[in-house]
Amino acid sequence: MEPVLMYRFLTTITSSLLFFGLVMAFLFSGVLIIPKTMQTYASIIDTLLVDWLIENDLGTSWWVAGLMLSMALVAVNAAVCSYDMLKRRFAAARFLQLWPPQILHIGVIVMLIGHLTTAMTGFRTESVLSEGGRFPILDGVSFVVDRIVVESDPVTVTRWEVHGGWLESGALVEPVVIRPGSPSYFRGIWLFVKNADRPPLRAVLTARTDVGASIVAAGAALFLAGGCLLLIARRLSSGG
Amino acid sequence: MSRLLFLLVAATFYALALTGGLRSRTFLVLGLLVNAGFVVLRGFANGRLPVTERLDILALTGLLFAASCLWLPECRKGEMDVPVLSLSIFFLFAALLQDEVNTVDQYMKSPWFYLYSGFFILALVSLGLSSCFGVAFIRHEDISHEALQYRFGLYGWVAYAASLIFGSFWFFAAYGTLWYWTAKDFWLSIVWFYYGGLYFHGRYHPSLAGVPASIIGVLGYPLVLFGYFGIGYLIKSPWSQF
Numbered sequence: 001m002e003p004v005l006m007y008r009f010l011t012t013i014t015s016s017l018l019f020f021g022l023v024m025a026f027l028f029s030g031v032l033i034i035p036k037t038m039q040t041y042a043s044i045i046d047t048l049l050v051d052w053l054i055e056n057d058l059g060t061s062w063w064v065a066g067l068m069l070s071m072a073l074v075a076v077n078a079a080v081c082s083y084d085m086l087k088r089r090f091a092a093a094r095f096l097q098l099w100p101p102q103i104l105h106i107g108v109i110v111m112l113i114g115h116l117t118t119a120m121t122g123f124r125t126e127s128v129l130s131e132g133g134r135f136p137i138l139d140g141v142s143f144v145v146d147r148i149v150v151e152s153d154p155v156t157v158t159r160w161e162v163h164g165g166w167l168e169s170g171a172l173v174e175p176v177v178i179r180p181g182s183p184s185y186f187r188g189i190w191l192f193v194k195n196a197d198r199p200p201l202r203a204v205l206t207a208r209t210d211v212g213a214s215i216v217a218a219g220a221a222l223f224l225a226g227g228c229l230l231l232i233a234r235r236l237s238s239g240g
Numbered sequence: 241m242s243r244l245l246f247l248l249v250a251a252t253f254y255a256l257a258l259t260g261g262l263r264s265r266t267f268l269v270l271g272l273l274v275n276a277g278f279v280v281l282r283g284f285a286n287g288r289l290p291v292t293e294r295l296d297i298l299a300l301t302g303l304l305f306a307a308s309c310l311w312l313p314e315c316r317k318g319e320m321d322v323p324v325l326s327l328s329i330f331f332l333f334a335a336l337l338q339d340e341v342n343t344v345d346q347y348m349k350s351p352w353f354y355l356y357s358g359f360f361i362l363a364l365v366s367l368g369l370s371s372c373f374g375v376a377f378i379r380h381e382d383i384s385h386e387a388l389q390y391r392f393g394l395y396g397w398v399a400y401a402a403s404l405i406f407g408s409f410w411f412f413a414a415y416g417t418l419w420y421w422t423a424k425d426f427w428l429s430i431v432w433f434y435y436g437g438l439y440f441h442g443r444y445h446p447s448l449a450g451v452p453a454s455i456i457g458v459l460g461y462p463l464v465l466f467g468y469f470g471i472g473y474l475i476k477s478p479w480s481q482f
Contacts, residue, residue, distance in 0.1 A: 020437025035476040180346040227398035
């Protein structure tokens with residue numbers, strides 16, 4: 001297809017509908033396939049997605065690859081549409097008329113880039129530790145567990161915490177307390193407590209790096225800002 | 241037993257409000273008081289905002305649907321009260337079928353979780369209202385209904401997106417990943433792309449503008465409901481953040 005024709009096609013609503021339809025078709029494939037073959041896809045969580053795609057044959061990974069490609073098409077489509085709209089109407093239109101959908105598009109594209117970054121980069125490791133245990137993580141950084149707290153009532157565990165500290169080249173740098181939902185962050189490494197047991201007292205700690213998460217967060221903020229502006233714009237244009 | 245009483249009484253009042261006449265508004269207000277009383281008492285009994293269990297989420301959703309009947313002009317005029325209150329009654333009966341858990345997992349004690357749950361409830365209500373207006377537009381072709389379908393659809397879609405975003409942040413803080421590869425997560429994404437892609441963009445397509453786009457919008461709500469009620473039962477899915 002000629003570049004000009006391709007550009008014109010990408011600025012049409014038809015192309016958007018087509019690519020969204022593709023994404024939904026691949027997502028729907030995943031809805032049907034994953035429950036039937038959960039063991040096959042269990043390793044996706046613990047592996048970089050790009051590595052998982054390389055390690056698994058096309059018979060297993062076709063819909064994952066298709067999903068990623070169709071999401072890329074959506075991102076390109078959104079970028080071209082926004083560029084075209086801004087080029088045509090930048091001088092004439094007011095901010096609230098023109099920018100909210102474009103900010104939404106940019107937010108979606110940034111979120112997709114963030115997820116792609118997560119799929120291609122990052123590091124993950126896990127360890128089961130007792131009090132006094134040391135967890136070597138990455139590049140001379142490790143974590144030492146001083147104390148594990150587990151409290152429960154007759155029904156459930158009510159509190160668990162891991163008290164410890166980050167070590168750099170063996171020296172204690174930062175003491176921290178890690179709780180469920182309250183991880184610790186040090187030198188680009190996130191440390192989570194996944195579980196804690198007793199007796200004997202031990203905790204499962206997961207360490208990971210994920211640059212993509214910050215990018216997704218930035219994209220999410222843009223998306224929500226664009227969404228709010230779009231709501232305001234529509235409300236103003238309909239007279240309240 | 242008390243839960244059964246509260247929710248059944250509220251649902252009965254909402255049903256009586258559909259009979260019309262001068263007392264319909266009285267019945268609606270009584271239903272709201274009973275429904276709201278249930279939600280508030282649940283919150284006090286468990287010492288937290290009642291948005292962490294399915295029972296509470298469904299009861300609150302039913303309450304918000306019924307409350308919207310008080311302020312929506314179209315409900316007061318008798319145009320929309322049947323579908324909106326029917327949805328309210330549906331959610332209350334769905335709440336009756338849920339187990340009471342009454343404990344909060346350690347991981348749920350997070351502001352991100354409350355934000356996710358709160359926005360999800362708003363999305364359930366807004367998208368439901370959008371569908372109701374869409375049905376009204378398809379039946380009567382009153383353009384004001386189409387505009388309201390779009391507006392509530394937009395509110396609901398942005399709230400839905402916010403719930404996905406905050407749910408992902410919560411999951412990252414709890415388990416170290418934004419996303420889980422489960423049927424539930426995928427279905428929720430389908431719903432997001434359906435509204436954001438097919439419905440909102442379809443309205444601007446020459447061959448879909450008007451009734452066809454409205455039908456697309458209306459059909460989105462069964463997808464939302466299937467994602468909440470069907471995934472995990474009809475299609476297996478391990479626990480995920482949603």
